[in-house]
Amino acid sequence: MGGADCNSTDFGAAAYWDARYSSPSTGGKGRDGFFDWYQAYPALRPIIRACVPTSTRVLMLGCGNSLLSEDMVKDGYEDIVNMDISSVVIEQMKEKHMDIPQLTYMQMDVRDMSLFADGSFDCVIDKGTLDAMMVSTVIQQNAFRFSD
Numbered sequence: 001m002g003g004a005d006c007n008s009t010d011f012g013a014a015a016y017w018d019a020r021y022s023s024p025s026t027g028g029k030g031r032d033g034f035f036d037w038y039q040a041y042p043a044l045r046p047i048i049r050a051c052v053p054t055s056t057r058v059l060m061l062g063c064g065n066s067l068l069s070e071d072m073v074k075d076g077y078e079d080i081v082n083m084d085i086s087s088v089v090i091e092q093m094k095e096k097h098m099d100i101p102q103l104t105y106m107q108m109d110v111r112d113m114s115l116f117a118d119g120s121f122d123c124v125i126d127k128g129t130l131d132a133m134m135v136s137t138v139i140q141q142n143a144f145r146f147s148d
Helices: 014-022 041-051 068-074 087-096 129-134 139-147
Strands: 057-061 079-084 103-107 123-126
Touching (some): 041 068, 057 068, 068 079, 068 103, 087 103
Parallel strands (some): 057 079, 079 103
16 A cells, blocks of 8 residues: 555545555554654654653654654653554554553544543644645545644
8 A cells, every 4th residue: 555556635544544554565664664754753852852841741643653752752751642543553553562651552533532631631742643634635624623
């Protein structure tokens, strides 16, 4: 499910991401099969450390199989909740990080976060979710639901 088979309008669908993370050829191309789309933690560290205290409760939207959360915990962050629309990647990341209690993984659609009360998090990091959702066939509806 890469290259010619990839249609950007599929990015908002769980099935697209489940298939991508199930495929050895597209599931991850970075360190040890994990992948950061934009920047890895070392490049982001100065900004994150300046703006986000290590005691902050962080929500990581669209975590995918990025190592950002793991690297943040190694740098002293204490409570990071990771969510993604793909149940496949959530199970993979739960398994990889089962021995890191500071990391929690949840399969959830960012367009419905009713499980969390207002003010549940001190900081929300979106490392690509909005980009993926903005190419969906229901662009305005997705963007509005995401910003609520």
